[in-house]
Amino acid sequence: MTTLKAAGLVDVDSGELVRPGIVKVDGDRIVGVGGEVDAESSTVLDLGDNILLPGLMDMEVNLLMGGRGENPGLSQVQDDPPIRVLRAVGNARRTLHAGFTTVRNLGLFVKTGGYLLDVALGKAIDAGLIEGPRIVPAGHAITPTGGHLDPTMFAAFMPGVLELTVEEGIANGVDEIRKAVRYQIKYGAQLIKVCCSGGVMSLTGEAGAQHYSDEELRVIVDEAHRRGLRVAAHTHGAEAVKHAVACGIDCIEHGFLMDDEAIQMLVDNDRFLVTTRRLAQAMDVSHAPKVLQDKAAEMFPKAETSIKAAYEAGVKIAVGTDAPAIPHGKNADELVTLVEWGMPPAAVLRAATVVGADLINATDRGRIAEGLLADIIAVPGDPLTDITVTKDVRFVMKGGRVYVHKAD
Numbered sequence: 001m002t003t004l005k006a007a008g009l010v011d012v013d014s015g016e017l018v019r020p021g022i023v024k025v026d027g028d029r030i031v032g033v034g035g036e037v038d039a040e041s042s043t044v045l046d047l048g049d050n051i052l053l054p055g056l057m058d059m060e061v062n063l064l065m066g067g068r069g070e071n072p073g074l075s076q077v078q079d080d081p082p083i084r085v086l087r088a089v090g091n092a093r094r095t096l097h098a099g100f101t102t103v104r105n106l107g108l109f110v111k112t113g114g115y116l117l118d119v120a121l122g123k124a125i126d127a128g129l130i131e132g133p134r135i136v137p138a139g140h141a142i143t144p145t146g147g148h149l150d151p152t153m154f155a156a157f158m159p160g161v162l163e164l165t166v167e168e169g170i171a172n173g174v175d176e177i178r179k180a181v182r183y184q185i186k187y188g189a190q191l192i193k194v195c196c197s198g199g200v201m202s203l204t205g206e207a208g209a210q211h212y213s214d215e216e217l218r219v220i221v222d223e224a225h226r227r228g229l230r231v232a233a234h235t236h237g238a239e240a241v242k243h244a245v246a247c248g249i250d251c252i253e254h255g256f257l258m259d260d261e262a263i264q265m266l267v268d269n270d271r272f273l274v275t276t277r278r279l280a281q282a283m284d285v286s287h288a289p290k291v292l293q294d295k296a297a298e299m300f301p302k303a304e305t306s307i308k309a310a311y312e313a314g315v316k317i318a319v320g321t322d323a324p325a326i327p328h329g330k331n332a333d334e335l336v337t338l339v340e341w342g343m344p345p346a347a348v349l350r351a352a353t354v355v356g357a358d359l360i361n362a363t364d365r366g367r368i369a370e371g372l373l374a375d376i377i378a379v380p381g382d383p384l385t386d387i388t389v390t391k392d393v394r395f396v397m398k399g400g401r402v403y404v405h406k407a408d
Helices: 081-097 117-126 173-186 214-226 238-246 260-268 278-282 290-313 333-340 345-351 354-359 387-391
Strands: 002-006 008-011 016-018 021-026 029-033 043-046 051-054 056-061 100-105 134-137 192-195 231-237 251-257 272-274 316-318 376-379 395-398 401-405
Touching: 002 051, 002 376, 008 021, 021 051, 056 354, 081 100, 081 117, 081 395, 081 401, 100 117, 100 354, 117 134, 173 192, 173 214, 192 214, 214 231, 214 238, 231 238, 238 251, 238 260, 251 290, 260 290, 272 354, 278 290, 278 333, 290 316, 316 345, 316 354, 333 345, 333 387, 345 354, 345 387
Parallel strands: 002 043, 008 051, 056 100, 100 134, 192 231, 231 251, 251 272, 272 316
Antiparallel strands: 002 021, 008 016, 021 029, 051 376, 376 395, 395 401
8 A cells, every 4th residue: 555645635626725635545546535644554655745636637638639740730641640649659648747647539630541549549558558648539520521620621721632531520411420420439439529610720611600500410419428428519609509508519618709698508508618728828820821810819818708707607617728739748737727817726626627527427536535546646835826836746646656756
């Protein structure tokens, strides 16, 4: 047995700091919280003045995109599936070492030959072949031809260049959509990601425009829900959010342009919102076409007001970064932005732990509590008073194994 001894630990449910922070771990589980340190019956890891937190969760990343050595302008035509996976190894390690022990990988919108690379990456991590967070994979994002997640749209390719298949998520009409969703589920997707509206980097139309019809959205929800999977929807526009919720979508990604009615629908229907607000501060669009720069200038300021309104209305908010829209390993910047924009630190920590666990239907993580997975991190100060300490993770344990242990 291993005992962690720190200056304190955060009870994310109560939003209080408990001193001292004593956690006992046996195997991959927490077997005790508090009490005395018994050095005779366990190995003691003394973490000094650090504060313990549950492992953080990022509910929107794409580990197969971004990272060192990628040329974003050419990656779609230069990077084959093996190089993407190899680059993702570094992205996964940086994410884990930043204190994020669970992530949702939301949608491969790249040419893979039909392979679900995020499923493979998760298997390699679970087998101990490489270091990384627990991955909840979505496989390929489901999007219409020319939709926001159609990669040939991003690069404005001419017809016939790098066209994706139905299995790779490009699906139009109910029959193709059913096939695309069933393919993701067959090969290991644990949720379904759908493109419901345009986005900042869409070259084809307004960011808020709804991309799938209500009939098509209901088919996606029907196929996923019958198999016990939730559906996450890239959605910005207020009307698109309302239609997504009405069609049974479980989780809205981004939601920058939501109005009060859309926010209230999320509350009334007990749906989730994943934040991704840091990118509105940090995403570099200076080299993008002017039409996209203009779109960002209009949209990004609305991200701040909409997230504050959603929090005040009582929406279930989970943290997501949309990495690599912000760099892999800088995930905690999202927490800092949320606090800067009006959410209390305790609420942000819940969004990055217990709400994330609820979103993925995981009852074995999200808190430092007896019986749960020993996913525990340590930071050099009280994040309830200074959220920026989450950017300086000194200790990372996942499933009882230590991955980071920095000396003071």
